[in-house]
Amino acid sequence: MPGLVSGEFKPLSMREMAVRVAADIPDGWYVNLGIGIPMLIPEQLPPEREVVFHCENGILGMGPAPPPDAIDPWLINAAKQHVTLRVGGSICDHADSFAMIRGGHLNLAVLGAFEVAENGDLANWATLERDTPLGVGGGMDLATGAQRVWVVMEHTTKDGRPRLVRRCTYPLTAFGTVKRIYTNLAVLDVAPQGFAVTEMIPGMTVESLQARTEAKLFSAL
């Protein structure tokens, strides 16, 4: 990358991470997006690519957010934001909507995470606080039911602790479920031997990435 000298790198922004994930979603897939960075993905898809977005509350074919003067109060997504229904979209009840998830009909769920373990364990629903009630929403259903689960998250926490770990310390959402992780530094597959690095941002080295990762990395570059 122009302007970078050896050993320097510029982590991807959230939008750039969404761009990177969007590049890997093929035409024709049915996809559910978790809250946070995953929700930035739809606008990064080229308009000719038909990807059908599912929302837990019974929408198949979610379209973009409406302009402020055209909000339909009856149409919200799972994050309770106003959305639109694209041409071809449909509505169903909650049980049918989760049958799509739990019955293995979704090609992909893209989720955020606190931690992912080298065996594919996912922790994205509960912190270790004691005095607040936990909320799970549809996270466990998605993590268990989708045909594949990709995680998009920053490589480390804000204070630099690794999120790619040998074993999750946070409560599990589902075990052995994550297939691929997109971070602001790299793309990694969960392989039988652990995390396989398939891509890194310019200026990043496997050694430098390893220093930011608790689990052992394997190069698949």
Place this chain on the structure above:
Amino acid sequence: MVNKFVSSVTEAMADVRDGAVVLVGGFGEVGQPRDLIDGLIEHGARELTLVHNNAGVGQFGLARLLELGRVRKVICSFPRSSGSVIFQQLYKEGKIELELVPQGTLAERIRAAGAGVAAFYTPTGAGTKLGEGKETRLFNGKLCVLEHALYGDVALVEAWCADRWGNLTYKESGRNFNPIMATAAKLTVVQTHHTMELGALDPELIITPGIFVDRIVHIPNGNVSFSRSA
């Protein structure tokens, strides 16, 4: 003649007993039978178990029901919505019980109750905190937990359009839990935005057949603005 319309919310809420399990439709503000919830507050039943996706926001509706101490236990998937202050306070003080259920398991437990399925196995939640203490079994190599049907004594449902037989349609994402809850309770009470003469609803487009419905109150354009959010 079958006519399930009643003339008031008060009449609709008659016979709701203390200790009842109350299924309440809606996801966020959309599809929530708010006039019936206000009617339940008015009615005064106590020691309720509330089954709803969330645990109330702001200080009205379900949150008000909680604040008045009418609810013993909440069964939901996500009690942490922003503005869910009353539930969080009661929870901190140990004044309310929470049964946290994955959203799809919640929906399926309700559907199972409506369909006479006593229990079912699902991989969702297996190997997690929410699977602890539940019977497990391997199916095709996959660890599954046993989940029980969730029966309601009362279901409060919001419909878009109803006829006197109780045939219902819904509007957009206002459908959510409403049709399955309508099937799962001993007494299903509906508030509807619109009514139609029997025969006017297209039979192909009726979502809830009238057999699942007991009482209907017509609340014309009730709640349509969703303007009461906290």
